[in-house]
Amino acid sequence: DTAVSQTPKYLVTQMGNDKSIKCEQNLGHDTMYWYKQDSKKFLKIMFSYNNKELIINETVPNRFSPKSPDKAHLNLHINSLELGDSAVYFCASSLAGAGTGELFFGEGSRLTVL
Amino acid sequence: AQRVTQPEKLLSVFKGAPVELKCNYSYSGSPELFWYVQYSRQRLQLLLRHISRESIKGFTADLNKGETSFHLKKPFAQEEDSAMYYCALAPLRNTDKLIFGTGTRLQVFP
Numbered sequence: 001d002t003a004v005s006q007t008p009k010y011l012v013t014q015m016g017n018d019k020s021i022k023c024e025q026n027l028g029h030d031t032m033y034w035y036k037q038d039s040k041k042f043l044k045i046m047f048s049y050n051n052k053e054l055i056i057n058e059t060v061p062n063r064f065s066p067k068s069p070d071k072a073h074l075n076l077h078i079n080s081l082e083l084g085d086s087a088v089y090f091c092a093s094s095l096a097g098a099g100t101g102e103l104f105f106g107e108g109s110r111l112t113v114l
Numbered sequence: 115a116q117r118v119t120q121p122e123k124l125l126s127v128f129k130g131a132p133v134e135l136k137c138n139y140s141y142s143g144s145p146e147l148f149w150y151v152q153y154s155r156q157r158l159q160l161l162l163r164h165i166s167r168e169s170i171k172g173f174t175a176d177l178n179k180g181e182t183s184f185h186l187k188k189p190f191a192q193e194e195d196s197a198m199y200y201c202a203l204a205p206l207r208n209t210d211k212l213i214f215g216t217g218t219r220l221q222v223f224p
Contacts, residue, residue, distance in 0.1 A: 004157075035214075040216065041198065041216060041217045042214070042216045042217075043158075043200065043214040043217070044214070045211060045212065045213070048211065056211055090158065102160040102163075103150075103158075103160065103212060104157075104159075105157045105158040105159065106157065107157055108157075
């Protein structure tokens with residue numbers, strides 16, 4: 001009965017590869033997010049989707065492409081992986097948007113690019 | 115530019131000591147401010163929000179618009195308070211954008 005689940009938890013891959021991280025929420029929330037946490041623990045928003053529509057795209061390289069097949073899922077596909085993509089990626093969801101409501105986070109997916 | 119600053123990466127105290135985790139923000143309007151916490155091996159979760167003026171697990175935070183601060187305080191720290199704490203700002207009400215600080219790790223020693 002996990003609220004926000006991400007897979008995989010760990011991902012180790014070579015530079016240049018393409019990989020995907022999946023996220024699902026069973027809370028009935030309308031808004032989903034992807035955040036990136038770098039090695040210094042800095043959390044930065046990447047994307048926000050509301051009811052399958054892209055709301056925020058924070059100048060993320062276009063190698064990163066989010067896809068929301070329905071409002072319960074927000075997947076992140078990364079092409080041509082680079083060393084600097086190594087980070088922990090967090091998925092989150094909210095009912096009323098971040099400003100008025102609470103974000104529910106997944107456990108994170110640690111991506112290591114070699 | 116909208117920014118959240120947490121000047122301390124690490125704060126270490128002994129059990130029973132008072133705790134203050136500092137947070138300063140940069141924003142010209144009226145922000146919504148939050149504290150999130152991540153305990154070891156757990157998810158990042160909301161601790162408290164300034165609009166609720168609540169005390170959660172003994173923690174309180176007061177918005178000081180003059181000093182643009184939202185420091186998190188607890189009079190007597192407990193070992194179970196050891197965690198990573200993030201201050202966060204939502205620039206406009208109903209926005210989907212939450213801006214996090216860099217986080218402060220609180221260690222409470224027995």
